[in-house]
Amino acid sequence: MYDPRVSRVVPLVQTMSIMERLIIILSLLATMTFGYPEMVTYHRTPLGDSVDVASMKILKESFQDAKDKNVIASPLGVLTLLAMYSAGAEGENREEILHLVGNSDYKQLEDNYANLTERLSAMDPSYLVLTNKMYVSDQYTLKEKFSDVASRSYKSDVERVNFAEKKKTADTINKWAEDKTKGHISSPVNEGTIDEDAALALFNVIFFQGHWHVPFNAERTEEKDFFVDETTTVKKPMMKLLGSLFYLENKEIGAKMVELPYKEKGFRMIIVLPDEKDGLPAVVEKLAQRGILEDVFNLRPAGRKIAFEMPKFEIKSSHNLKDILPKVGVSRMFTEGASGVVREAPVRVSSAFQEAFVKVDEEGATAGAFTGFIMTFYSSDSVPPPPLPFKVDRPFMFAILYEDIVLFTGTYTH
Template identity: 25%
Template structure:
């Protein structure tokens, strides 16, 4: 966040209170809540609102990234990005707040910050059958004065404590400190979130969100069944992959209008699942995936993947063993989606952080990692017309030997933690 007047108000549980018809109606209320997360009593309706908002943003960003890279791999944690930007939203005012609210669909969720607080607690709960760590932290220039209300709210709602660092005199040391923390939170999978030169002596604040996931399949693939097999990148090129195989009962569906198979692979405990959309092969360069992506909306994705449209049947599953590591600077993509003032030193209003309009967001960096193997999945990330279904056969084949779309979902909330496109081993 770089250098570049209105005093900030402070987040109660009623953080999305109506404030008139102008952009200020989106402003969070920054006084910290005294109510513990367990007592928030978020209704299923409002948690559904948050899940819908996060999924809409996830698909918006995925499609924007896909336009930039139509034939390559894409992998992001939209939940990580939304969580980080919700922290930023706490400190925004005026048009900056309105743009963030619209792009991230925060304006569709009542009490947005308390809902994130509740969802973070649900996802990070103790005793889960998976390992999922979501961690937030603020790194602030030690000589810069942040509003106590802002710091109290980020700590109370997002668990993000402020660590003072010396950006002004030792930016490289500060960068290494941030990277070391992210490396620890992601079990070493993201060793360098911030590249050399990303922070400098003008940096005032770095907001970091890191998410790490490791889960075993409910039904594991047998290692001895893994073989070398061709993966079709497009209609003329192939590449050899390690193809895993198993035959088991899984939720499965076929979208007749799209000519696309849907498979749900639950993780142990069935609290999380990987859902894969695999188009039938076609002669286009994307092997059928482009048509699926063109149809992606919140409503259609939910229709395609909801339990009542999937049948638990025997499926011969062939899935590549794969690992993806992706890095994105999201400024231009978010600007295309509507977040513009945040990155403009002359327009950014982050006065809810400091009481002055003297800072702006210089860069949003997102790195992500996923590894899928016979045991399960390891993933990490850090940010700075309804189709008709056809009748299924008693046994189906699901051979992912060409590009597919996938996401990892927290089933009880419907929240998409990670999503991507696997196009090229």
């Protein structure tokens, strides 16, 4: 089976000196179930806006790069490790990262991601885990400043390994990933992934498991047509929910949106449904230019109940970030050495990838004690308007947010 993580490492190993190797490895997971939380007031922040725009750019390139257009990614995981890496970079190498994340000042970048890491890593691990890890070769020593920033600002643990012992190192990394993702990602690396001359491997895991406060009733799920394109349909198990939801129609991007909040306070999923059956590529392209937050903050109560239908789905994605990041303006990290990482010599990135997973179904439907915040608008002597249909029966986009921060984003096409 083709493995981009392996094929992209080998050519670089052949051209680098031993002192020039750095591996960035990203392992990410999202698992989700549906619900409504208590009423939450959200506020936009400069960090949220910068993560938003960068996330939509990364999604666009991931979508275009993928042969299978079912895509799940966590741009936040990528951005977090880029921010950490930039602590040891300098010059144009660092400037490219600053430009992608929308910062002009490195100290501001570090403060922003340090605060975000502090908030997210302190949450209840039963539903959210954000953690970073550095594996350092026993042949090298981290520079004190880089080590301090990584541990203080990014809560990153450090462990020494012998990369020449490939199987042992891979087993160690996989055990850490499996523990942090509760068994959902168990083998993100293998012996072929490990570069025996690597100086350092950076890892990030984001795990989310939410619950719908008003769950879908599994008994109402039924097989229905899903349009892969204008003329092709397949049968999908469609979940159903009737309720008052936040809603938006935007003719500019050619799509309508609905918000599905989670029981866990501050978390929500946004479903972006193109107006046309073949409209997903155009919607992804437009959101890459403007971000999604503007529309998210324009969502309003629909004014009547929405008859919502959406397929159950599960997506697993592997992303070769060495192909994707240069397309969003970050390339020097792969060709230029960063002098602020290890003491012995500059290092550059030889491999960068992401493994991601998402599952959406009716789980939580048996938790009948959950209650929702339902808003209806009618007078005592009026007849409620008929439900507004929102049938997700064609390729669509989705995003999972915590407050105004995009945690995960993806597309589902078939």
